[in-house]
Amino acid sequence: MALTIYGAARTRTSRVLWMAEELGLGYRHEKLVPQKGETRTPAFLALNPMGRVPAIDDDGLIVWESLAINLYLARKYGAAGSAGRPALGPRDLGEEALMTQWTLWTATEFEPGTHDVVVQTINLPEDQRDAAKRDLALAALARPLGALNVALGLGGGHLVGGRFTVADLNAACAAFYLRAVPEALAAYPEVAGWYAATTARPAFQRMLALRQAG
Ligand SMILES: N[C@@H](CCC(=O)N[C@@H](CS)C(=O)NCC(=O)O)C(=O)O
Incomplete structure (x- = not known):
């Protein structure tokens, strides 16, 4: 290889x-x-x-x-x-469908908002950051974060198959963009616990x- x-x-x-x-x-x-x-x-x-x-x-x-x-x-x-x-990958077609679902969700529903937050809190020079844009992005994240919270609650702390998989890894990459605003996860205990466990992994x-x- x-x-x-x-x-x-x-x-x-x-x-x-x-x-x-x-x-x-x-x-x-x-x-x-x-x-x-x-x-x-x-x-x-x-x-x-x-x-x-x-x-x-x-x-x-x-x-x-x-x-x-x-x-x-x-x-x-x-x-x-x-x-x-x-087994970070799918064991069968059903798991593959769900890993694809969460990855496309990450790309289209979750990351655009979390990326706006990292741009306005870390990426831009301080004098160019816009708190109003950050807050707008955080408000719009209520829906995906709420959905993630429910799914993690139902899944025992993971998105697919009751174990850590590529679905968790890909979504956690987008959640990493919220690192300058840890209070963003306060209303979502399942997400907060999942993010803490995920980022404590030795590979992370x-x-x-x-x-x-x-
Ligand atoms: N959707 C792409 C985005 C990749 C992306 O924007 N990469 C940035 C670095 S984080 C880059 O290469 N920027 C250089 C450029 O756009 O010219 C992915 O997830 O791989």
């Missing part, structure tokens, strides 16, 4: 690094930094014409879009019983160390 992960750890590449760490995969890490123009070179654009990271090359298969990459890695390397790895902590190392 030869897996290359493209993208600096402080980008959405962190999601893929977290998945690779969970699965115990060996990988080469090409730490391309968008701000240095490293994602707009002809060589990288040939891999991802969007010029964005993350992207992976897995034995010649090129995949981009962080959440799609994680679904692929979970299915390929985290199917139940594969090489003793944790290894990913954080990669982010800090730059």
